Amino acid sequence: MILHNLIRDNFVSMSKSQKKMATYVLDHPRDIALCSAAELGGRIGISESTVIRFSYSLGFSGYVELQKRMREHFFINEPTTSPYQHTEIELSQEDSFHKQVMEKDRQSILTTMDQIDAASYYAAVQRLSKAKAIYVLGLRTSYPAANWLSFSLGLVKENVHFIRPDTEDVIRTVSQMNSNSVVIIISFHRYLKETLQIAELVKKQKAYVIGISDSMLAPIHEFSDVLFPVFSQNKSTFDAVAPLFSFMNAIVSGLIVEQKDAFKNRQIMYQSIPSHFLFESTDEDS
Structure with a gap:
């Protein structure tokens, strides 16, 4: 959505009150389409004039133009099942x-x-396809998602690594990264300092960073080349589980399309390895 990009590009120059509104509308963009400037300001706890100045900061002639754009987006382009x-x-x-x-x-x-911005999604999939090495990081509540994503990407491409600070030397792992590396970092509220510290080290290695978080303004945005916001109604990883795994599946699926020949060869190789002692056979296998 254009609103997310405009806020991200102009966030640094906003006042404290405007930043408060920016954070709110990223989570509740439809409120712009439905509320007057005064009503929206009341919900956020800021003045009507701040709402109008916020619209100016994004390049609009005023709140009316911003509201018009949002109404066109949600009530014309969006499916009726909103x-x-x-x-x-x-x-x-x-x-x-x-x-x-x-x-x-x-x-x-x-x-x-x-x-999710379609151009950013496509760019991320392209970088993953061309990467010499892929790394995935997610700690605490983000750990299961990162584990699943690294495993799934590893079925498509070689040289995919799941970063585990608890069992490996992270400094050594990061030192192996370069401009041909892509690092996917999953970070949700409450944002762990360890995740951000590792992200900072990764960025110094000039690796391409794909961030996945619950807001375009989440701390990980500082170190991300591209950031994908996953909706979480209550800023909880539990609320984000369904959209997070759905989006990660979209990333894996996009990579499979880009790597369809290599993926097919990897599947053939994988299936050729005797594994009857690992899996229970079913009628469908015979």
Whole structure:
């Protein structure tokens, strides 16, 4: 979405109050389309004039123009099944709990789809395809996602590494990186200092950094060449699980398309290795 790019490009020059609004609207962009400047300012805790100056800082003639652009985006380009249209239905529906949870996940995936910039996604997949080495980092609650992503990427390409500070010398691992390396870093609120410290070291090695976080303004943005925001309603990794894994699957799928011949050869090689003693056979295998 254009709003995310404009905020990221202009965030440093914003006032403290404007930065407060920027952080809010990245998580609630539809509020611009639905609220007046005064209403939006009241929700955020800033003045109406700050809302208008925020619009100026992004290059718009005023809040009316910004609102018009957002309304065009959400109510013309977006499918009718938007999260706002389903909110009341979710709350009033007396249905199985698992359906309510999964519906919430579906809406989070739809919101994340809208937030991902297609050009940035394609650029990231291209860099992964051309990379001589790929590294994946995610600590604490981000650890399972990073583990899955490194394993899946390793099925497509050689030389994929899962960074594990608890069992390896991170300095040695980072020292092997260069401009032909791509490092994917997953960092969610609360943002671990260790993740950011490693990211800073990685950046000094001139590696290409793909950040995945819950906001375009998350601390990892400072070290990312490209940053992908995954929607998390309550700034919780639990809320982000569904859209996070869906987006990571999109990355793996994009790489498979780029590496289709190499991937096919790797699959043939993988299947040629005797593994009957590792897996239980089924009727479909015979």
